[in-house]
Amino acid sequence: MTNYYILVTSDFERVSAYKIFENRIKEKRFPLYLKTPYLENIKENDEVVFYIAGTNENAQSFAAKGNIRAVEIAKELLVDADKQKNLVNRYLILESITLFEKPKLIRPIIEKLDFIRKKLNFGAYLVGGVVKLHNKDFNTILNS
Numbered sequence: 001m002t003n004y005y006i007l008v009t010s011d012f013e014r015v016s017a018y019k020i021f022e023n024r025i026k027e028k029r030f031p032l033y034l035k036t037p038y039l040e041n042i043k044e045n046d047e048v049v050f051y052i053a054g055t056n057e058n059a060q061s062f063a064a065k066g067n068i069r070a071v072e073i074a075k076e077l078l079v080d081a082d083k084q085k086n087l088v089n090r091y092l093i094l095e096s097i098t099l100f101e102k103p104k105l106i107r108p109i110i111e112k113l114d115f116i117r118k119k120l121n122f123g124a125y126l127v128g129g130v131v132k133l134h135n136k137d138f139n140t141i142l143n144s
Contacts, residue, residue, distance in 0.1 A: 003046045004138035005038065006062075006131040007092070011054035018057040021050060025064065025099075029072075030092040037128045039089065044070055048094075049133075049141050052103065053126060061103035062141050069095040109144045113137050 007030050009021040024030050032039055050064045070093040078088040110116060115137050116125045125131065133141075 003041070003043070004133040004135060005042060005046060005048045006051045006126065006133060006141075007048050008051045008053055008126050008129050008131065011056055011059075016056035017052045017054040017059065018063070021052055021063060025050075025094070025097055028069075028094040028097065030094060031086070031088040032090050032092065032129065033086050034089045035128075036089070036130055038130045038132055041132075042068065042071065042092065042130060044068055047138065048092075049138065051106070051126060051131075053123070058103045060107065061105045062100065062144075063103050064097055064099045065142060066094045066097035069093045104141060104144045109140060112140045112144075 009017045009024065011017045012020060032042070046068045048066050048068065049062050050066070052058045052061050052063050054060075072091045072093055074088055074090055106113075106122065110119050110122055113122075115131065115133055116122045118124070
């Protein structure tokens, strides 16, 4: 059964979330850390949307969609090249990545997203790097 997730990228020190996202998409790899939610659940063939958090370029928007081709468990803990204070536990190997023609801002669709219960505090629901979605919310984002 396919599951649906948001993969969240946030600003790190002086690097914008969007620049980090671009690097990850170019490499077709998204790092997961030891305390990432759904670390043990996310799997091959799951579908994802990419959310850009933070305050810089394209912030608070969905930038792309894609699929998980594989989950690569690190044989040893690796330092994330984009966020050098974080140790990588595994990488999601990505495929079928489609950048949206224009980033999809979250605010105009927030009322339609069931996973966000307290709409004024939507950022709290996007903390942790990975957010699990129901198919309805996934499609709401794609069709916005």
